[in-house]
Amino acid sequence: MRTLPWTIQHNLKWRKAGLLGLAALQKTLAAAVSWQVAFLLAGTEAAALAAVSAVIVLQVTGWQTIQKSIERVLGVIIGISISIGIVHYLGLQVWTIFCVVFAASIIGICIQKQGAYMATQIPISALLGLVVGVGEESYPLLRLLGALIGGVIGIAFSILLSPPTYAHKAQKTLANLLQEVAQTLPTLADTVAGSVASSRQLAIYEHMHAVERKVRASERDLALGRENLRFNPWGRSLQGIVEGQPHMLEMLEKLTRQMERIAWTVSETGNSWEEMCTFYAWAKRYAELLRIMGEMLDFVGKRVQQVSLTTSGMNYKLEIHDENRVLAQLEQAQKRLTEEEAALLKDREETSVKQQAKPESTHPSYRVVVRSSLLLDLGRMLDDLEEMITTVRRWQAGGVSGQFLS
Known part of the structure; x- marks a missing residue:
């Protein structure tokens, strides 16, 4: 294979370093902006959840980021819905936690082909909504809001700061x-x-x-x-x-x-x-x-x-x-x-x-x-x-x- 001239190789090395820096800048800006937007809308807890979501959903391409954002939001919605529904009718007990996690896991397994990340988010969101939501009733809504804000802002930065590498x-x-x-x-x-x-x-x-x-x-x-x-x-x-x-x-x-x-x-x-x-x-x-x-x-x-x-x-x-x-x-x-x-x-x-x-x-x-x-x-x-x-x-x-x- 033909070797490229030194000037081209040198430029490619600098370009690679610049892309690594750009990827770090993507996550930093997405997390910071998500935190600020969520803080203005719903306070500190929602801001933290939004910043975490923004960092999690960011992928190597804009399309992958969109897919992961959608899967995260859907997983949170399904998981939170399961926990709220069961606790509302059955209360919080050991066997209630068992029922919530079991039901969420079964649903996750059934829809795994439609989205592997969504399948893992369902039982996690259900359990967090069940346990954390007992001490703070607004937590399920804040988690959903954080997922939405972080997902949208993560998508925006993923598209705007993603050169065709x-x-x-x-x-x-x-x-x-x-x-x-x-x-x-x-x-x-x-x-x-x-x-x-x-x-x-x-x-x-x-x-x-x-x-x-x-x-x-x-x-x-x-x-x-x-x-x-x-x-x-x-x-x-x-x-x-x-x-x-x-x-x-x-x-x-x-x-x-x-x-x-x-x-x-x-x-x-x-x-x-x-x-x-x-x-x-x-x-x-x-x-x-x-x-x-x-x-x-x-x-x-x-x-x-x-x-x-x-x-x-x-x-x-x-x-x-x-x-x-x-x-x-x-x-x-x-x-x-x-x-x-x-x-x-x-x-x-x-x-x-x-x-x-x-x-x-x-x-x-x-x-x-x-x-x-x-x-x-x-x-x-x-x-x-x-x-x-x-x-x-x-x-x-x-x-x-x-x-x-x-």
């Missing part, structure tokens, strides 16, 4: 994945060309499988990035890009799956693969196609990285492949793939009428099957790459910055 991180994650997969393609090309010993073919397949798993695992980061932009007024320039990330990741996942299939085909062929590479030049031509695809994928990764840096406010121009050159490579690869498919069809027809007189042990029909499988995977990879190049060009032209246009 995770959206930028998702873009960086995608760029790193693209370039990492691009770097594995030359290794796969060497395997297809017969330059890798048969004893290492299984290890190459396992590596490709690990790369595919890593691509699938990155979905969480991209989902958090999309969530970071919900109700976020500072991330509008990234909206179109982040919405296109799932499609880009889907294409990358399909690409790595085809790479894994190619590695598996070579590994399963075993010693026969070295024999085929020795007698036939088509394996080296397939390997060259993989190397060209690696260059195209590297282009996509660097363009995504460029978009990520620029939308972060860093004016840095990456030295990347010329776009026209990559488009020419794509056209050339498609043409060569068509030629290889025609050559395979011709070889298949010849194989059906006679056996070739070459000194080899591999059966001709088996060789045709292997070639067909590889060409099918190469064709799918090329289709995925074409879609990825189209997507990143659309990002360039779609409004992040005019400087991306070639």
